[in-house]
Amino acid sequence: METLAKRDMVKTITTHYIDGAFIESHGREVMDIIRPTDSRVIARVTLGDEEDTRRAIAAAKEAFAGFGRSTKEARAKILRRLHEAASARLDDLTAAMVEEYGGVVQFAGPIVQSGVNAFLASEKALQELSLTRTWDKTTVTLEPVGVAGLITAWNANALFICLKLASAVAAGCTVVIKPSELSSLQTRVLVEALHEADLPKGLLNVVTGLGNVVGAELVRNPDVAKISFTGSVAVGETIMRDGAATMKRVTLELGGKSPTILLDDAALDQAIPSALVMAFLNSGQACAAGTRLLVPKSRLDAVKRGIRDSMRAFTVGDPADPKTAVGPMVSQKQYERVQSYIHKGIEEGAEVLVGGEGHPEGFKAGYFVKPTVFVNVKNDMAIAQEEIFGPVLCVIAYDSEDEAIRIANDSRYGLHAAVLGTDLQRARRVAAQIRAGRIVINSMTDDPQAPWGGFKYSGVGREYGRYGIEAFLETRAILES
Ligand code: NAD
Numbered sequence: 001m002e003t004l005a006k007r008d009m010v011k012t013i014t015t016h017y018i019d020g021a022f023i024e025s026h027g028r029e030v031m032d033i034i035r036p037t038d039s040r041v042i043a044r045v046t047l048g049d050e051e052d053t054r055r056a057i058a059a060a061k062e063a064f065a066g067f068g069r070s071t072k073e074a075r076a077k078i079l080r081r082l083h084e085a086a087s088a089r090l091d092d093l094t095a096a097m098v099e100e101y102g103g104v105v106q107f108a109g110p111i112v113q114s115g116v117n118a119f120l121a122s123e124k125a126l127q128e129l130s131l132t133r134t135w136d137k138t139t140v141t142l143e144p145v146g147v148a149g150l151i152t153a154w155n156a157n158a159l160f161i162c163l164k165l166a167s168a169v170a171a172g173c174t175v176v177i178k179p180s181e182l183s184s185l186q187t188r189v190l191v192e193a194l195h196e197a198d199l200p201k202g203l204l205n206v207v208t209g210l211g212n213v214v215g216a217e218l219v220r221n222p223d224v225a226k227i228s229f230t231g232s233v234a235v236g237e238t239i240m241r242d243g244a245a246t247m248k249r250v251t252l253e254l255g256g257k258s259p260t261i262l263l264d265d266a267a268l269d270q271a272i273p274s275a276l277v278m279a280f281l282n283s284g285q286a287c288a289a290g291t292r293l294l295v296p297k298s299r300l301d302a303v304k305r306g307i308r309d310s311m312r313a314f315t316v317g318d319p320a321d322p323k324t325a326v327g328p329m330v331s332q333k334q335y336e337r338v339q340s341y342i343h344k345g346i347e348e349g350a351e352v353l354v355g356g357e358g359h360p361e362g363f364k365a366g367y368f369v370k371p372t373v374f375v376n377v378k379n380d381m382a383i384a385q386e387e388i389f390g391p392v393l394c395v396i397a398y399d400s401e402d403e404a405i406r407i408a409n410d411s412r413y414g415l416h417a418a419v420l421g422t423d424l425q426r427a428r429r430v431a432a433q434i435r436a437g438r439i440v441i442n443s444m445t446d447d448p449q450a451p452w453g454g455f456k457y458s459g460v461g462r463e464y465g466r467y468g469i470e471a472f473l474e475t476r477a478i479l480e481s
Contacts, residue, residue, distance in 0.1 A: 011043040013184055016052050016208060017191045019059035020201035026051040027209060033184055036102035036328040037318065037366045043100075045184040048209035053176065053217040056205035060147040060174040061223050063202025068144050068172050072131060075170055076123050078199060082169070083119035085197035086162065089189055090116060093158050095320075096186040101154055102328040102367070104319045107282050114446065115162035121448035122166035125465040137480040142473040144172030145249055146225030149218030151211070151239075153231040154330060155285045155389075157183035158190050160230045160253075163463055165194075165204065168228070171472035176224070177206040178214045180231075182330060211235060222246045226472060229253065230287075233457050240460070251461035251471045253287070253453060255387040256415030259408035260290035261430060263401070263421030264299060271420040272306040273313070274443045276393070278418055280314055280371055281444065283326045284391030285334070287458075288416035288438075292377075292384055294404045297397045300375075304353060307373055307395070314371050314391075316360045326391050328367040335367040338390030342372055345383040350374040350394070379407045387413070405433045414455030418444070437462070 011033075015022040027049030032041045086093075090112060097108040133140045148168045152160040157180050168175050179187040191206050207214050215235075218224050219242045229239050230253040243250055260275045278290030295303045319327035329335045342357050355372030371391040377384050384394045398404040408417060414436040421427040424441070431439040437453045449465035461471050 010041055011185065012045075013043065013188055013208070014046040016048050016056065017195070017204065017206040018052070018056045019205065020199065023055075025049075026055075027213070031181060031184075033100060033182070034331070035099060036330055039332070039366055043185055045181070045208060047181065048207040048214050050213060050217045052207045052209065053178075053214045054221070056176040056207050057147060057218070057221050057223050059202035060176050060205050063174040063200055064144075064147055067174055067200055067203055068146070070172055072126060075172060076126060078169055078197070078203075079119045079123040079126070079166060081197040081199075082166070082194060083116060083123075085195075086116040086119065086190065086193050088196070089193035092189045093186060093193070096189045097158060098319050100185045101182060101330045102283070102319045103155075104283060104324050104327045105322055106325070108319075111156050111159050111282075114448070115156075115159035117448060118159070118162045118166040121465060122170040122469065125449060125469055126170040129466050129469060139478045141476050141478075142470075143476050145472050145474050146173065147223055148173045148175045148226040148228060148472060149224045150175050150177045151215050151218065151227065151229045151231065152177070152179050152183070154180035154182035155282060155287075158186050161187065161190060163468065164228045167463065167468035168472050169203070170469045173226070173472045174203045175205065176218060177204070178211070178218055179206065179208060181208060181210055184208050216242070219243050219248065220246065225249060227251070228463075228471065236459065249471075251453075251463065252459040253463060254415075254457060254459040255389075255413060256287045256289070256454065256458050257292060257385065257387055257411050257413045258288055258290045258416040258418070258436070259292045259294055259411070259434070260418040260420065261294045261404050261408055262296070262299075262303065263404075263419065263423075263427065263430065264296040265422045265426070266420045267422060268299070268302060268306045270442075272303065272310050274420060275418070276307070276310055276314060278444050279393040280326055280391045283329070284371070285330065285389050290416070290418050291388065291393055292379070292408075292411075293393055293395045294398050294407055295395055296404075297399055300397050303395070304375060307353060311354045311371065311373065316363060316368055316371065326371050329369055329390060330367070332367060334389065335369060338369045338388060338392065341383055341386070341388045341390070341392060342369075345374050345377070345381065345392070345394075348381045348383065349376065350381060350383060351376045353395070379410055385411065401430060405430060409433075409435045412457040415453075415458035416440075
């Protein structure tokens with residue numbers, strides 16, 4: 001089966017999961033997995049090619065002939081088995097996420113847990129979803145769309161796999177997963193766990209490889225009916241365009257530049273830590289990170305003082321340490337990207353309140369950056385408009401509530417937002433004017449039955465709960481005369 005060598009040795013992964021078994025890769029290219037805390041090679045992964053992908057699609061197609069006609073109860077049973085199987089490896093999954101991309105354990109633990117919980121959340125949503133409606137001589141049924149290609153980003157790969165797989169299974173689809181190539185170790189742990197769920201052969205297939213090889217084959221292959229993608233806008237655009245040739249259904253979960261509106265009645269001792277938690281979520285490498293903090297001018301000085309104080313709690317360090325709030329960036333490329341934006345912010349005239357360029361004191365090895373807060377930011381600056389995907393927060397001052405709402409919406413993104421204030425009616429009124437798929441009031445919170453997804457360039461479609469399942473369904477009407 002799997003060749004995961006003992007701890008401290010360079011691990012090797014040479015197989016994909018196809019038709020219920022771990023199969024040697026047909027693709028021969030080998031990629032190093034580099035640990036972001038010290039830039040050392042920790043694994044070598046053999047990447048799949050088009051042939052591996054086509055084999056996986058063929059297995060999923062064959063399995064769909066049976067599973068596509070499964071009952072609600074059969075799917076519910078599989079979801080419970082998937083939950084049980086994934087739960088058994090929670091700690092291993094968290095450890096892999098911490099080591100492989102430097103996700104801090106205080107984020108990785110809960111995020112893996114919510115991925116595992118997604119199977120039960122989907123089961124609940126499935127039980128509540130009526131798959132058949134009849135009236136007069138008309139019967140409408142919700143049918144699985146077919147074989148689904150699931151393509152994930154690295155920053156919470158296990159969560160994305162679980163979420164997408166849970167929704168697809170609930171809908172009666174079979175899947176081929178193309179995980180992020182940067183998440184090969186996490187994926188391996190998860191797939192080993194899911195293998196124990198004793199699934200119908202071919203329901204779950206996983207091919208690790210590059211996006212422009214394995215991902216592109218999924219997008220172009222006529223036997224794949226649907227692509228559910230989490231990643232960047234640039235790749236999302238490619239998928240939408242290339243998928244059109246085979247009329248792919250697409251769900252795209254893309255980037256964000258989420259606003260946090262701090263209202264003038266907010267209690268700063270709670271609002272500031274809450275805003276910073278949202279800004280530095282997953283070391284800032286989160287699509288939902290609240291990276292634009294909108295502050296009333298009348299409270300700007302107090303907010304700046306509060307940020308300086310509260311930032312002491314946002315320590316950089318070993319991601320495995322539960323006290324660490326900000327870990328390394330995933331890669332050298334991401335480290336450089338963050339540096340270039342900090343540099344650009346300074347050039348654009350924003351003022352560094354905390355952090356700045358370079359490595360933090362004592363962290364020369366690895367891809368650590370300084371958590372950075374800019375003030376005097378104008379919303380049209382590149383640092384306020386472009387997704388940096390690192391721990392960089394822009395503080396933008398506003399005069400009135402209307403101006404705050406206008407600035408919040410003045411973005412090509414619309415994934416997530418937050419409103420912080422004491423008067424709940426007012427906070428709700430402000431939230432209702434924000435063009436984003438999800439808005440939280442007063443702190444980061446989650447509901448696995450609430451939809452997740454974006455307006456505008458943040459994507460197309462929704463995940464989670466019944467919304468996630470519906471994304472894998474087609475509607476069929478049968479009419480009798
Ligand atoms: P990415 O777009 O570079 O890669 C995402 C996935 O797409 C990877 O598996 C990659 O191999 C694959 N891919 C690349 N080229 C492809 C192609 N031509 N065809 C098919 N697949 C291809 O993104 P990333 O760097 O892994 O992730 C960061 C981005 O993801 C950020 O923009 C972030 O905001 C976004 N994201 C969004 C959400 C959300 O829920 N909206 C969640 C997490 C991350």
